[in-house]
Amino acid sequence: MAKFTVQPGVVIDGFVLGECVHRGGMATLWSACREDIADPVLMKIPRVSEGEDPAAIVSFEMEQMILPKLTGIHVPRCYAAGDFVRQAYVAIERIPGKTLYPRLEELPLPYEEARVIALKIADALSDLHRQNVIHHDIKPSSILFRPSGEAVLVDFGLSHHNQLPDLLQEEFRVPYGTAPYMAPERLLGVRDDPRSDLFSLGVLLYFFTTGVRPFGESETLAGMRRRLWRDPYPPRQLKKDYPPWLQEVVLRCLEIDPAWRYPTASQLAFELAHPEQIKLTARSERLKRDPLSTVWRRRFNGNPIQPRKPSAVAAQLAASPILAVAVDLTEGPAEMNEALRVTVARILKTSPLARLACLNVLKLGRVTIDRTLDEEGNNKHVSRLVTLKHWASPLKLDESRLTVHVLESVDPAGAILEFAEANHVDHIVIGARQNSLVRSLLGSTSAKVASEASCTVTVVRPARQATPSGTRDTPDDARSMPAI
Template sequence: MASEPALEPAPQDYPARVLAPGQVVDQFRIEEHLHQGGMAQVWRVSRLDRPDDPMPLVMKVPRIMGGEDPASIVGFEVEQMIMPLLKGLHVPAFVARGDFTQAPYIVMERIDGPSLRPRLDAAPLPVAEVVDIGIRVATALHDLHRQHLVHLDVKPSNIMFRRQPDGTLAEAVLVDFGLSRHDQLPDLLDEEFTLPMGTGPYISPEQVQFVRNDPRSDLFALGVMLYHLLTGERPFGHPTSVSGLRRRLYEEPEPPRALRPDCPPWLQELILRCLEVRAERRHPSAAQLALDLQHPQQVALTERAQRVRTSGTWATLRRRFAAVGAEPAGTRGAAEQAQRNPIVVAALDVENAPAALLDMLRDTVRRFLHDGGSTRLACVSVMKTARIGMDELTDAQGRSRHVKQLVALKHWARPLARELGLGDGRLTFHVLEAPDAAEAIVEFAQRNQVDHVIMGARGASALRRYLGSVSSQVVAQSSCTVTVVRAPAE
C-alpha cells in the first residue's frame, strides 16, 4: 500500500461514511448527490475557503463498508496518487484529496458535458460521428501518454466532453484513473493482485498477459469502442472469466463491413489495426491514429480493409496454438513510447523556395528520421488564399494550383521515401488552403499533436524584418519544437 500500514486500520474496519447535503468535509460543503457507482459515489460540493472560485467541483468518495473488493480500495489510492500529476484540458483539474486515516476523498473539477455512455445505447451511430469521437478520444489519450500515464480502463463511461460556450461539445476528458499506471509511481495493482485488471470487453491482449505499461493498450480499448459505436456489436463479447478474456489472443472479430456495409474501407482498416493482438502491429501512438482519422484519404490500406469475413476455424486453431506460452513484446513506458514515435511536419514553400533551401530541408529531415522509431512525416505546404475576394484556383495554364503543390510535395519527398523506406502510412502530404501561412502551419501542428516542425527561412530583408517572417511567427506561436533551416546567402 502507498500509506504506512501501522498508521491506519485494515480496510474492513472503516465505518461506512454516510454523507448528506449540508455536511462539511474539511473545507468543502456537500451540496447534492450525483452518482452512485460500484466502487465510489460522487457528490457536488462547494468550496468554503474560496467561495468566489467559479470552478464547479465534485467530490469522489470510495465505498468502504466492509467486505468491499480490496482492488477498489487500492484503486482509489492509485487515483489519489495519479490525479495531482495530471494537467491539461483532457483531465479534470485536481483540487484536493483526503487521507484514508481521516476521510478519503478526491475533489476535482466537474466536467459540464455528457459522458460517452449514452451514445453506446444509440449504436450504431453515423460514420461521421464515430470518426469524430475517435479523433477526440485519441487526441486525449496522446496527451495522457505524454504525461507518463496509461489509462488501462478506456470505455464510454470514463470519457466525458467539455462544452463550448455555444453548447457544442469540445475536448474529450478521461476520468477514473483507479486502474491506471503511471511511469513514475509504484504500480500498486500489479504489486498486490494476480488477475488482469480492467473492464472485460475493453481489456487488451497484453493486459490479459499482465503487461500494464504499454500505451497501445489504450488504443485497443479505443478500437473496441469504435467498433461497438459503428456496428452496435462488441468485437469480443462481454467475457466474465480469464479464459474468456484469453480468447481475444487468437479469435478474430467479425469485420465491421460484414455488419455495417456502408463502413468505409479506410475506417475498417484503422479499427482492425487497433484490435491487432500484437501491440506492435497497432499504431505506434495515439497521435498517429488521430492523424489518420482526420486524413482518411492518406490511410495506407492493407488486406484488413477488404475483409468481409473471419479467416476460418483452421486459422483460429493455428493462432490459438501460437498463443500458448507467447509473451507480448514489452515497452519501457507511456511517455517514451510517445516520444519514440513522433509526428514531424516538414513545412515547405514548394512554389517559391530556392532549390538550395529545399535540398537543405530534405537533408535536415533525413537526419532527424534516421533516429529510428516509427516517426510519421507529414509534408505540408500552404496554398495562399485571399481573405476578401475571389481566389485564383488555377495557374496560367489552367492547372489546379492545389494539385500542382501536392505533386511538388511528393516530388520533394520521393528521395526520402526511397532512402528511408517510408511506407505503411508513415509519409503523408497536406496542402492547406489559408490566407496566412504561419497561422495554418501552427493550427495544423496543434490539431494533429505534432512534436516537431522543420521549415525553411529565406534571407533577411527589410520587408521581412518589418512584417515578420513566416518561420518567426511559427516559432513564436507553436507549442512544439520548431527547427528553422536558413537558406544560403542569395
Template sequence: MKLLTPGAEIDGFIVHECIHAGGMAHIYRVSYAQSSRDPGFPLVMKIPRMASGDGAENIVSFEVELQIHPTLSGSHVPRFVAAGDLVRLPYIVMEYIDAPTLEQWMNAHPRGDIEKIARIGTAIALAAHSLHQQNVCHLDLKPANVLLKPDGTAALLDFGLSCHAHYPDLLAEEMRNAVGSPAWIAPEQIVGVRGDVRSDIFAIGVMLYEMVTGELPFGAPTTRGGMRQRLWMMPTPPRRLREDVPTWLQEIILRCLEPEAAQRYPSGAHLAFDLSHPEHVPITDRGERTSAPGACAQLKRWIKAAGMQYRPSPLPTEQLAEVPILMVAVPHRDVSDATMYSLRQAVNRSLGIRPGARLACVTVISPSASSTSQHERSETTLHRKHLARLKQWSSTLNLAQHSASCHVLESGDVAQAIIRYARGNQVTMIIMGAATHGLQMQRFVDTVPIRVARDAPCTVILVKQQLPFQALAGTPRATPAPSTPDTSTP
C-alpha cells in the same frame, strides 16, 4: 458505507445530492462552506465503497487514483481540488464536468453517424495522448469513463486502474490477476503487462468498433479464459455487420485491435491523425475484408500467441519520443533548388534516426493566388496543382518504414497556418527553410520562419542552404561539411 446526508459538512465542503452510485464509489455534488473559497467551477466528491462485501480492489484503486490524479493537468481531465484522509474518510474532490458520457451518447445513437464517430474517436485519442505525455496510462478506458465535452473535446475519468511511470504500481503489487474491464482490456494487460500506451489504443479500438456496429468485438467475457481469446482471436470485420462502414475506418479499427501491441498505432497522436485525415489512410487487407479468417489462419494466430513473450514497456514519454509526428513546411514559390535540396536532406536525416516517425508534408497557398484563367482560379484546381507538386517533391524522400502524407493549406497568414496545423495534429517537430515562402531572413524583420520558431508548440528546425546550386547540377567539387541547422524549442 451509508450514503451521506445532503447538507452534511466534510472538511469545509457541503454535501449535496448523490449523482452516481457505482460498484466502486459514490459521487456527490459538493460546494465550499465558505463562499470565499469558491474555485469558480462546480465540484464533486468521490468516496470509495468500503462495505464488508466490497473487494480489496476498491480501496487499492482509490489509493492509485489519489496518487495519480493530482499529478495530471490539462483540459482532458477534471481538475483536482482536495483529498481526504485515508484512515478517517477517504475522498477526492474534483471539478464537475457537465457533459454526457460516451456510454450515454452510444445509447442514444446506436450505430452512429460515421463522420461523428471519427470526430469522437479523434477527441478520445487526443485525450489519451495527453495522459501518455504525462507518463500515465489509463488502462480502463471504456464508454462510461469518457466525457464528451460541448467544445468537441473529450475528458477522461476514473484513474483507479491507471499506471504512472514514476510511482509504485500498487495494483501490480497487490493484485495477482489482471485488472481491467473485461470487454475493453488489452491482451498484454491480461498477462500482467501494464504501462504500455498501446493498451489504451486497444481500448479505443473497442469503443470505435462498438460505436460503429453496436456490438463488442470480443463480447463481454466473465472468465479469464474468455478474456485470453483476444490474444489470438480476430473480431468480425465491421463491414460485415454494417455495409456503409468505409474501408479506411475498418482499417483504423482493426489496426487498433491487433493482439500484438507493435502492430497497433504507436500513439494516440498517430490514431487521431488517421481519424482526422481518412483520405491518407493506407488500406490493407484489414480494411477490405468482409469475413473472418478461416480455421487455418486462426490456428496460426493461436500458435503464435501461445509462444509470444510479453515484455515490460518503456516509459510512456520514451515510447512517444520514438514515434513522433514530423512536419515539413515546403514552400511553393520564390525558392531555390538548393533550399529544396537542403530541406530534403534535413527530412531524411530526421526520419533516419526516428524509425517510427510519421511525416506530414505541408504547403500553404494564399487564397488570393492568381491564375491566368477562371478554371485555374478554382480552389479545387489550385489544390490539385500544388498537391501534385508536393507529392512529386516527397517522392524523392527516403520513406521506407515511414507513413507520410501531403497536405495543401489555404491561408493568408502562412506562419499561423503552419502553427495551427502543428498544434491540431500533435506535431513534435517542424522542419522548414530559414527563408521560405518568398521571405528573406533579415534582422528585425518578423518573417515566417521567425514567427513559427517563436510561437510553435514544438521544436522547429530552420534549415539553411547546405550546398551551392552548382553542386546540385553535378559540378565536380569537394563535398563541404553540412552546416548545423538552427533550432528553436519554444
C-alpha cells in the same frame, strides 16, 4: 477508519456534501461545494464497508495519487484529497453534461459522428500519455465532453503512472478492468504499454459504428483470454456500407500484438483527422476472420504478443513522433528544398516509427479574389499536392507514414502553427527565408514559427555557394531549437 457518516449536509475538510449523484461498484459520487471554489465540485468517496472488494481501496489509492498530477482540458481538475485516516475522498471539477454511456441506446451511430467522437478521445489519450499515464479503462462511461467540445477522461482508479508505484500490479495478479474493452496484453499482466488504450478505443469505435461488441459480452476470464488468439469479425461483414478507411483504423487498433497497432494516440488522432489520406491495406477489405490455421498457430505455438523490453511511456512516445516539414514550392530555391529533404531524412533515420506530414501553404490575398486555377488551367491545390508527393518520393517512405497537405491562408506562419497544434506535431522542419526587402519589413515565416510553436522547430539553411577563390563556406545546414 472514516469518522464521518456520509450523507447530505456533512462537512468534510470544508466541503459541504449535496446529493449523491451516482453509486458505483467501487465508489459513490456526491455533489459538493466549498466557499473558496466557485465551480461545481464532485466528491468521490470509496466504498469501504464490510464485504467490499479490497481492490476498490487500492484502486482509490491509485486515483488519489494520479489525479493531482494531471493537468489540462482533457482531465477534471483536482481540488483536494483526503486519506483513509479520517475520510478518504477526492474532490474534482464537476464537468457539465453526460458521459457517452446514454448514447448506447442510439447505436450504431453515423460513421462521421463516430469518427469525430473517436478523434476527440484520441486527442485526450495523446495528452494523457504525454503525462506518463495510461488510462486502462476507456469505455463509454469514462468519457464525457466539455461544452466547448473537448473529450474529458474520468475514473483513473485502474490507471498506470510511469513515475508512481503501481499498487494494482504489486498487490493483485488478476487483471482489473472492463472486460469487453480490455486489451489482450492486460491478460498477461502488461500494464506499461500505452497502446492498450488504443485497443480499448478500437473496441469503442467498432461498437459505436456496428452496434455489436467485437468480443461479445463475456465477462469470464476464459472468455476474455480468447482474444489472445481470436480476432473479431471485420465490420464490413456486419455492415456492407462500412467505409474501408474506417475498417482499416478499427482493425489496426484491435490487432492482438500491440506492435501492429498505431504506435501512439497522436498518430491515431492524425489518421482520424485525415481519413481521405489513410493508407489502405488488406485490413480494409477483409470480410472474414482469420482462418483457423492462423488461430491455432497463435494459440498453441506460444504467446502471439511479442515480448517488449520495459520502457518509459515517454520513451515510446519519443520513438514515434509526428514530423512536419514546410516546403516552399513557388519561391523556394532547389538548394533549399534539397537541404530540407536531407534534414528530414536524417531525423527519420533516428525515428523509424515517425510519421511525416509535408506541408505547403497556398497564400491567399487579403483583399483580392484568388483564382483556383493557374495560367495553364490546372487546379493550384491539386498541383501542389502532386508536387509535394514528388518532393517526398526520394525519402522512400511507406505510404502509411506519409501525408501531404496544402494549407490555404493569408498567413503562412499561422497556418503552419495551427496545423501543428491541431495534429500533435512534435517537430517542425522549415526553411529560412533568404535576405530580402520583404523579410526586413515583415519578418520571416520561419522566425514566427520558431518563436511561437509549442514543439521543437528546426530552421534549415541551404549550403552556401563556393567563393570566387574556389573555397566553400561551412554550411549552416540546420538549426534546431525548442519553441520559446
